[in-house]
Amino acid sequence: MTHASLLRQITDYANRANPYPLYEELRKTPVLHEEEGGPYVISSYWDIENLLHDPRISSDASNVTAAGDDELSGPEATGLPPSFIRLDPPEHDRLRRMANSSFGPPHRPHRIESMRPELERIVTELIDGFGDARQIDEVDQFAYPFPVTVICRLLGVPREDEPRFRSWVDPIVAGLDPDARTGAQSQQTAQEARLQLGMYLNGLVEQRAREPRDDMLSDLVNSHGPDGTMTTMEVLSTAVLLLIAGHETTVNLITNGMLTLLRHPEYLERLRADPGLSVKIIEELLRYEPPVQLLPQRTCITDIDVRGVTIPKGSRIWLVLAAGNRDPERFKDPDRFDPDREDIEHLGFGSGIHSCFGAPLARLEAQIALSELARRLENPRLVEDPPPYRPNAVLRGPRHLNITFDGLR
C-alpha cells in the first residue's frame, strides 16, 4: 500500500507547494504502475532522457488504448485538429518545420533576438506601473501580462484587441486545470471561449492572407516552402498552441524564479550586480523548479522494456521531468539551488523532437524579467511563504506572489 497513494498525493493540491519529497519517493520505484489502466510513471533522469528519444514512444492520443481515465492527459482542449505537440512524425515534423520557419533559425535566426528592445520596454512599463505601491502581486501585475503581451505581438494580435483576447484566453487556461475539468460549467465556458478565440483568429488569418505583416500569423498563412502551405485549420491549431503553450509556462517560469530568488537572496543580490548571471539562473531554475513538472501525454506503440518492467503497447506513460531534474544519479546535490553548477543539462524543456518550441523566447523573457525585477525592486520580501499555488499539477506555479518592497529604483 505504500505506493498506492503516491500518484494521488502528487496530484493532491495539498502537496502543490512542495512536491519534491514525493518525487524522491517516486524515484525509488523507477517504473511505477499503481493500478490497472493507470499510467506508468517514469521518474529517473536517464530513463526519461531515453524515452524522450525513443521512436516507439508516441504523442498521438489515438495510440492510447489503456482503459480508465487519466486526470492529467485529457484530450487537447480545442475543437481544432491536433496541433504538432500531439502528433507524431511525419505530420509533427512537417507542421513544426513550417511553424519554425517563421520563428527561428535557419529561416528567421534573428526574430527572437530582435524582440529584445520591445521585451525590455514592456517590462519597464509594467514595473513603472507599480507606481507608489509598496506591495504587488507579482503574478497579476507582472508575470502574467508580460508574456501575454509578447505572444500577442509575436503572433500579430493588434494591441487594442489584447483585452478581448485575454478574456478568451483566461477561461481556456483555467480549463486546463485538472480540477476545473470536472466542473461542467467551467468546461462550457472554456469551450465557448475557444470557439470565440477561433473565430477571432480566423478573422485575423483572413486579413493577413490579404495584407501580410511582419508577424507569425502572416508567415504561417503565407508560407510556401518545400512543405507546401498550412491549411487554415492547421494555422489556427498552431496559433492556439503557440498562444497557450507560449505564455502559461512562462508565467510560471518567471514566478517560480522570483520566488526562488527571494528564498535565496544572495543570488538576487548577485543578479542585481550582474544581469548576465540571469542566463545561468534561468537554466538552474528550469532544473530546480521547472514550469512543466511532467509530460502526461505519451504512450508506446509496442511493448517496451524499461528497467526490466514491460510497459504494454497503448499504455499511458508519464515522464516526470521535475523528478528527473533532481535525480541524484545525474546531479550532484540535486536539491540545492546552485546557478554556479557546471553541468545543468536539465529536462525543463523536455528533449527529443518535442523539445520546447518556444524555449529561446521563454529564456529571453525570463532573463529580462528577473534581472529587471532584481535591479529595480528595493529590498523585496515575500509576504507569505509558501504562496498560494494554482491547482494544476502539470503546469505548476504560484497563483499569487505577493511581494513587499521599499521602493523602485
Place this chain on the structure above:
Amino acid sequence: MPADYLDWLRREGRIVIVGASLAGLRAAETLRAEGFAGELTLIGDEPYEPYDRPPLSKAVLLGKADPLHTELPRRREIDAKWRLGVPASALDMTAKRVRLADGDEVEYDRLLIATGVRARPWPKEAEAQLDGVFVVRTRGDAAALYRRLKAGPRRVLIIGAGFAGSEIASACREMGLAVTVAERAGGPLVGALGGVIGSVSAELYHENGVDLRTGVMVTGLEGDSVGRVKAAHLSDGSVVETDLVVVSLGSMRNTEWLTGSGLGAGPRGIACDAGCRAFDFRGIVTDDIFVAGDVARSPHALFGYQFLSLEHWGNAVAQAEIAAHNMISPSSDRRPHLWVPAFWSSQFRVNIKSVGVPPMGEQIMITQGSLAERRFVGVYGFQGRIIAAVSFDNTRWLEFYQREIERGAPFPVEYPTVDRRPEGRQPVPADFPDPSLPTHGPTVTLSGYSPTDRQLVFTPAH
C-alpha cells in the same frame, strides 16, 4: 613506489603535449581540472592558439564566419608554456625528450601525442604547386580558398566526394558557383555510409546543380603558361575546364616525426591501448606516452576490438579527456576510451549525423522516415546486431540508436516506430565498396552513462 611517483608527478612533474589543437587543448584542461600542478608544455606546428576546424569547410567558405576567429572556447585556465609555430621533429623515448624543428629539446615525465592529421596533398607535386589548387585543413587554407571563391572562379573542381568535399561543393553552390565533383567510387559518401545512402547524397548533388562524375579518377591537372590551373583530365578521357581545384582526398596522419623513435607509429596512426597508452613498435605498451585524437588508433571492444582511427571532433575531445585522466591516475583508476563514434555534417541544407561504425554494416534498414523525402534514420546491422545508424535531418532520434548499439541490440529492427514506412520493413545490403569482415567473436556490450560508471558486459561466444 608508484603511488609516490604519481604524487610527485601530479605535484611537480613535467607533462608535454605535442599537438596544440582540439585534443591537445582539452587534454591540458583536463589535466589541470584533475589537479595536475606541475609543468605543462604545449607544442604546436601552427603559429596559432587552438582553433576549431569544422566551420572551415562550411560557414567560413560562405563568409559567415571569420577564418581567423574560430578559436576554441577555453574551459579553464591551463597555465601552460606554449611552443607554437614549431613542429616537433623527433622523439627520444629513452632520454624522455622531444626535439623541436628549431633544435630545441623539451624533457618530459609524461608525454601526450595529439599531432592529428593533415590534408592529403595532390600526389603529383608539380601539379599541386599550380596556382588555384587547394586543400582545406588549416585556417590559412580556408581563408585563401574563401578569397578565391569570392573572386568568382568560372568552375570549381572538387576531387573527392567524402564529407569535406561534399561540404565544400555545397558551399560553392550556395555561392552560385559552377561545380564539378569527381569521385572514384560509385557515389558521394559511399566509403563512410555505403551505396544506399550514397545514392541519396547523389540525388542531393544533382538537385543542387552539381556536375557529379562518379567512377572516375582525375589523372592529371594542367596549367597555363603562367602556372595557373586551367583544366583537369579524367580517367574516362573527359576534360574539365577549371580555374579552381580543391583536393579533398582525405588526410594523412602526422607521425613522420616519430620514425625511428621506437614507437608503434606509422601511416595508419599511433597504436595505443583502450587507456590511450601508446604501443612501441614491438607491441609492448609504454607507461609514459599517451595518444589522443585523430592520430590515435585504439581498440574498441564494441566493434570486435578493431583498432579504430576516428577523425571525429567528439572523439578528439573524449579521448583527450580519458588520456589526460589516465596520465595522472594509478592503474586501478584508469578508464577505457569507450566513446561510441559519432560525427555530423551539413551539406545542401541537410544535417547528416551518424553514430557507431557504418562501414562495418552488412545491411541497412530505414527504420524511420523515407529515403525519397531525404529525412530518415537508417540502421546498419552486422552479424545480427545493430552496429551503426545514420540520420538525414532526423538527428534527435540518434541517442536512442546509440544506446541500441551500446547494448548490442538485435538486427533486423523488428519493432514499429512512430514513422516506419513500408520501405523500411526489410533490410537491404548496405553496399560498401570494400567491406571489412572481422572474424566472428564473442559479444561485448556497454552499460552505464557517465565516464566513471561505463562498464562492459562480456558474453562468450556459444
